Amino acid sequence: MVWLHVVTVLVVAQYMGFGMLVGWARGRYEVHAPAVTGHPMFERLYRVHMNSLEQMVTLLPAMYLSAQFWSPLWSAAAGVAYIVGRFVYLKAYANDPKSRTLGFVMGFFPIIGLLAATLVGAMMAG
Template sequence: MEYINLVGSLAVLQFFFFGYMTGSARRKSGLKAPAVTGHPDFERMYRVQTNTLETIVAFLPALYISAQYWPPFIISLIGLVYIIGRFIYWRAYIASPEKRSLGFMLSMLPTLILLLLSVVGAFVQIFSA
């Protein structure tokens, strides 16, 4: 379970990092809170942070539930793909938002796989009893 806890913690740290980067973008742009529009650089970083929040809500439960039924090392590797995908998404979105697809897929696909593994694992557990 240590691998799962490490990957889960890294995902949350990544989210905090994106929050820090959003704050930095706000300061550099001069955009005052609570505004979230008005400067393209800030808006892109804000969208990275917001989209990461939207995905982590599904990723973390799927990570921890699937690890109850499948080998934690394999599940943690799938989780690492999510984290790498989020970094790719961040870099692409900042540079050119229309090129964010690879990073988006590399974070959504692992989440979907973990979710499906969670459901299959639960069904196997229920029906094997």
């Protein structure tokens, strides 16, 4: 389970780092709170941050639930795939929002896999 905990900390740290990018963009592009629109680059970074939160809400419970039925190491590995996908998503979305699909899929499919593994594991155990 230790790797699951390490990956959880990395997921949260990544989210916090994305939040710091949003704060930096607020200052650089003079988008004063509580505004969430303004300069396009601020809006892109803000959306990456918010989308990461939306995904993280499903990732974390899915990791821990799947680890109850399968190897915690595999659940942690899915979390690492999510982290890599989020970085790809950040780079793509910041450059051109239309190119974000690969990063989104790289982060989303591990969540789907974890949820499916949890469902199968629960059905096998029940």
